[in-house]
Amino acid sequence: MNRLRAWFLAPSWAVMLALFLAPLAIILAYSFLTRGTYGGISLPWTTESYQRLADPIYLTILWRSFWIAGVSTVFCLMLGFPLALFISRSGKRKDLYLSLVMLPFWTSFLVRTYAWMFLLRDTGLINTLLEKLGLIHGPMPLLYNDGAVILGLVYGYLPFMVLPLYATLERLDRNLLEASADLGARPWATLMHVMVPLCASGIRAGAILVFIPCLGAYLTPDLLGGGKSVMIGNLIQNQFTTARDWPFGSAVSLALMAVVMLLLAALVRRNDEGLL
Amino acid sequence: MKRGGVGLSVYALAAFLFLHLPLLILAAFSFNASRFTVWQGFSLRWYAAALQDSQLIDASWNSLIIAAVATVVSTIIGTLCAYGLWKRGAPVLTGSLYLSLVTPEIVTGISLLAFYQWIFRFLRVQLGMHTVILAHISFSIAYVVIVVMARLRTVDAQLEEAALDLGANEWQAFRYVTLPVILPGVIAAALLAFTVSFDDYVITSLVAGVDSETLPMVIYAIARRGVNPVVNAISALIVVGFGGLILISERLRTR
Amino acid sequence: MAAAGLAGCSRDRRPRLNVFNWSAYIAPDTVPKFEAEFGIHVRYGIYESNEEMLARVMGGNSGWDIVFPTDYLVKPMLANGLLAPIQRERLPNVAELEAGFQQPEWDPELNWSVPYMVTAAGIAYNRKLNPPPRAWADMWDERLRSRMTMLDDPFDTIGACLKKLGLSVNSSDAAELERASVEAIRQKPLLRAYLNAEVRDQLVSGDVMAAHMWNTTAQQAMDSSNDVGFVYPKEGYAVYPDCSVILRESKRQELAHQFINFLLRPDIAAANALAARTTTTNAGARKMLPPAFRDNPTLYPNADVVARGEWARTVDPGAQRLRDRLWTEIKSA
Numbered sequence: 079m080n081r082l083r084a085w086f087l088a089p090s091w092a093v094m095l096a097l098f099l100a101p102l103a104i105i106l107a108y109s110f111l112t113r114g115t116y117g118g119i120s121l122p123w124t125t126e127s128y129q130r131l132a133d134p135i136y137l138t139i140l141w142r143s144f145w146i147a148g149v150s151t152v153f154c155l156m157l158g159f160p161l162a163l164f165i166s167r168s169g170k171r172k173d174l175y176l177s178l179v180m181l182p183f184w185t186s187f188l189v190r191t192y193a194w195m196f197l198l199r200d201t202g203l204i205n206t207l208l209e210k211l212g213l214i215h216g217p218m219p220l221l222y223n224d225g226a227v228i229l230g231l232v233y234g235y236l237p238f239m240v241l242p243l244y245a246t247l248e249r250l251d252r253n254l255l256e257a258s259a260d261l262g263a264r265p266w267a268t269l270m271h272v273m274v275p276l277c278a279s280g281i282r283a284g285a286i287l288v289f290i291p292c293l294g295a296y297l298t299p300d301l302l303g304g305g306k307s308v309m310i311g312n313l314i315q316n317q318f319t320t321a322r323d324w325p326f327g328s329a330v331s332l333a334l335m336a337v338v339m340l341l342l343a344a345l346v347r348r349n350d351e352g353l354l
Numbered sequence: 355m356k357r358g359g360v361g362l363s364v365y366a367l368a369a370f371l372f373l374h375l376p377l378l379i380l381a382a383f384s385f386n387a388s389r390f391t392v393w394q395g396f397s398l399r400w401y402a403a404a405l406q407d408s409q410l411i412d413a414s415w416n417s418l419i420i421a422a423v424a425t426v427v428s429t430i431i432g433t434l435c436a437y438g439l440w441k442r443g444a445p446v447l448t449g450s451l452y453l454s455l456v457t458p459e460i461v462t463g464i465s466l467l468a469f470y471q472w473i474f475r476f477l478r479v480q481l482g483m484h485t486v487i488l489a490h491i492s493f494s495i496a497y498v499v500i501v502v503m504a505r506l507r508t509v510d511a512q513l514e515e516a517a518l519d520l521g522a523n524e525w526q527a528f529r530y531v532t533l534p535v536i537l538p539g540v541i542a543a544a545l546l547a548f549t550v551s552f553d554d555y556v557i558t559s560l561v562a563g564v565d566s567e568t569l570p571m572v573i574y575a576i577a578r579r580g581v582n583p584v585v586n587a588i589s590a591l592i593v594v595g596f597g598g599l600i601l602i603s604e605r606l607r608t609r
Numbered sequence: 610m611a612a613a614g615l616a617g618c619s620r621d622r623r624p625r626l627n628v629f630n631w632s633a634y635i636a637p638d639t640v641p642k643f644e645a646e647f648g649i650h651v652r653y654g655i656y657e658s659n660e661e662m663l664a665r666v667m668g669g670n671s672g673w674d675i676v677f678p679t680d681y682l683v684k685p686m687l688a689n690g691l692l693a694p695i696q697r698e699r700l701p702n703v704a705e706l707e708a709g710f711q712q713p714e715w716d717p718e719l720n721w722s723v724p725y726m727v728t729a730a731g732i733a734y735n736r737k738l739n740p741p742p743r744a745w746a747d748m749w750d751e752r753l754r755s756r757m758t759m760l761d762d763p764f765d766t767i768g769a770c771l772k773k774l775g776l777s778v779n780s781s782d783a784a785e786l787e788r789a790s791v792e793a794i795r796q797k798p799l800l801r802a803y804l805n806a807e808v809r810d811q812l813v814s815g816d817v818m819a820a821h822m823w824n825t826t827a828q829q830a831m832d833s834s835n836d837v838g839f840v841y842p843k844e845g846y847a848v849y850p851d852c853s854v855i856l857r858e859s860k861r862q863e864l865a866h867q868f869i870n871f872l873l874r875p876d877i878a879a880a881n882a883l884a885a886r887t888t889t890t891n892a893g894a895r896k897m898l899p900p901a902f903r904d905n906p907t908l909y910p911n912a913d914v915v916a917r918g919e920w921a922r923t924v925d926p927g928a929q930r931l932r933d934r935l936w937t938e939i940k941s942a
Contacts, residue, residue, distance in 0.1 A: 082524045082525060082528075083438045083442065084438075086434040086435065086437055087434070087435055087438040087444060089435070090432070090435035090438075090451075090499075091447060093431060093491060094447065094495070097466065097488055097491070097492035098454050101468060102457075102465050104468050104469050105461075105464070105465045108468060114689075115685075115929075117667060117689075135938055138941070157369060157372075161365070163362065164363065164365070165366075167362075175366075177600070177604060178370055178373075178374075179370075179373065180600075181600065182374065184599075184600050185377065185589075185592060185593045185596055185597070186552075186570065186573075186589070186596075187553055187555070188577070189377070189589040189593065190376070192380075192573070192589065193377055193380045194376060195577065196379075196380055196586070197379065199811075199816060200811075203379060203383075206392070222755075222801055222802045233376070293458070294457075294458025297556060301578070304801060304804070305761055305803040305804065305940070306797065306802055308940055310458075311458060311460045312940075313941060314460050316940060317937070318467070319660055319661065319664035320658075320660040320936065321933045321936065322660075323933065323937075324468070327464065328468075331460075331465070334458060335461060338457075338458070339453075467668075470668075471670070474670045480670045480671070480672045480858075481668075481670065481671060481672060482672065563672045564627045564671065564672035564673060565652070565672070567654075575655075578657075578807050579806070579807040579809075579810060
């Protein structure tokens with residue numbers, strides 16, 4: 079049996095080693111080199127790139143990325159929980175509603191981000207409508223700021239929050255909720271003290287699935303942030319293209335990965351259902 | 355428990371609207387005769403422009419070819435991998451698959467670019483369709499493994515044991531007993547891999563060569579210059595295309 | 610669509626040439642004319658900034674044959690071993706270049722590059738803005754908050770700040786560059802975004818009232834709307850000759866020379882300048898331009914405006930590192 083299993087796993091091993099782990103190893107090596115005169119890499123080996131990371135300006139970017147990703151995750155949770163609750167209670171139509179939630183995900187992420195560019199710009203639909211209704215006198219700058227980025231991220235990743243929440247809510251024992259009500263708890267108390275703790279694993283899964291991609295987001299801040307809202311993803315891209323500072327870009331990439339792995343270590347519990 | 359039943363339904367309606375309205379509006383304005391956000395009559399001119407743009411057509415073909423090849427390869431590799439892991443875990447492989455899922459796209463992209471640049475010092479190769487396809491296979495495998503694994507977990511391991519007792523060897527047990535049972539999961543995984551590959555911008559833009567411009571790359575280039583109804587038209591076509599694919603797959607899955 | 614796709618898939622037996630150029634920088638029929646005359650299939654790609662082009666070609670295996678860097682990048686690209694030598698004998702039309710460009714400062718023997726067109730950076734504005742901007746200092750004006758953009762280009766934006774401070778755009782002095790960087794960071798909260806040619810449509814539609822813009826893009830905007838104007842700031846401005854170079858990785862250097870020679874033909878150069886709305890470096894072409902275009906103040910300004918212009922030069926490597934680092938800090942602020 080082991081022979082067959084070895085053959086089955088071999089292709090995946092090959093791909094992971096050659097196309098994922100080896101590239102990461104190269105990036106690790108690059109992070110300890112020096113920027114070439116006009117860009118790229120050159121000797122000598124140095125830890126200068128990592129030392130640069132301690133500069134307050136980069137910590138600001140990290141903090142801002144955390145902030146934007148965190149706010150987006152919280153919004154996804156607040157918007158997604160009632161929706162997941164609704165679907166879990168909708169009986170026969172569950173599959174239909176789930177498909178409706180997932181449908182935007184199946185379309186292109188770029189298209190969905192562009193949709194918000196279309197709606198939020200000064201001569202876009204929202205401003206035009208508000209002006210026609212007489213509610214505002216000049217266009218509001220809805221695009222090219224952190225708010226637009228958060229909106230784009232929430233819109234893009236909401237389905238990722240709804241699905242795990244739905245999975246745990248569906249398995250919730252209704253009797254527990256009824257018992258809580260019978261014992262005199264008001265609906266809000268039942269929600270906070272019974273329902274939410276029981277769904278903790280779903281909330282954690284949803285938070286991970288939303289927070290981590292938001293942290294490393296690149297397209298959304300690029301298109302909706304107007305080149306001003308620099309998140310870690312933009313910084314990395316910037317170092318590898320405009321600044322041509324591969325060592326520093328590599329260092330930032332690895333720092334981001336370290337942060338992600340720390341978060342996972344903190345949030346994923348052994349008894350949570352593993353994804354793999 | 356009927357607490358907040360009506361309120362919840364109203365909220366759900368609003369949430370669904372939030373999710374779908376932007377795309378519907380986008381599609382609606384793809385039929386607008388004017389390029390500004392003022393409705394000036396129904397027109398198909400942007401669709402005509404999109405379908406006649408040779409760059410768009412080339413890019414669409416590239417996207418389709420890349421997605422098709424990457425999907426087939428990653429689905430096969432991923433299914434085999436999920437089956438192997440189901441039999442007995444392999445922590446390091448599982449760990450790296452997990453890692454590839456949570457690695458931000460920009461990091462995957464630049465690491466692959468650095469890897470290719472380094473390799474190209476020894477091989478006389480350039481960036482092109484092959485580099486993109488390899489990259490897509492790399493990040494799709496983890497998705498396939500997840501979906502197939504989820505399906506495998508619902509399979510009774512005793513089925514295979516019974517087959518083995520009856521004289522089948524391991525390959526036959528897999529091929530004729532387990533595989534048909536998990537086939538809907540494999541198809542779902544293939545669909546997911548196709549979508550993820552077709553839609554990818556960040557990684558593809560970094561490792562694409564002269565000849566391998568994909569549809570998201572073209573859309574991005576146009577979208578960067580501002581709003582252009584041609585993008586609305588392409589977007590509507592993509593949404594309808596993938597929506598149709600999903601509906602078909604759902605029909606197949608619940609058969 | 611399927612038929613067109615299939616047609617594209619069939620083997621095209623003509624020799625290939627891959628040309629990578631700025632967006633909207635060539636006449637629409639130049640490439641088809643070249644393809645018809647020489648029987649070569651040209652793949653024509655476009656980019657929005659020097660950095661975008663460099664990022665692609667730096668690895669030395671991008672697949673492109675000809676690219677169009679701005680003059681100050683020729684020496685660095687040469688130092689990085691990216692360029693193939695230009696063989697003058699294969700370019701008879703090089704005699705058509707204007708005298709001032711036959712022995713340019715960055716490549717006196719034209720061994721590595723061939724001048725193409727000249728652009729300059731200034732301020733484009735929507736005429737509804739009253740009074741209109743006249744100097745770089747006007748781009749720090751509070752009334753333009755979130756209605757103006759600067760170029761997403763380190764040399765241009767830092768250069769504008771240097772000019773505002775009365776310094777040279779080519780400064781290598783660390784103290785001067787730091788001062789310019791402070792100005793940029795001061796300005797950043799007022800900006801809508803850092804955008805290149807992409808902002809043209811927003812300027813025309815009125816989303817943006819003033820934009821740091823290259824004169825070619827501004828001219829294109831002015832062509833599509835009477836509401837747009839352009840000014841060369843009174844503190845001075847940077848001038849950028851763009852040139853064509855052949856990449857060392859190219860396996861089609863013979864064909865590349867043919868294309869560059871083709872671009873140097875007066876009629877072709879004139880058509881390019883007219884379509885792209887640029888200043889040509891080709892004397893023969895300039896004679897063929899229609900008078901209205903030849904006297905266009907944006908593209909062919911009069912002598913005292915020209916005197917304020919400063920040619921962009923290669924910055925020495927140490928200063929370049931500082932500039933790149935400052936740009937990262939400005940973008941991240």
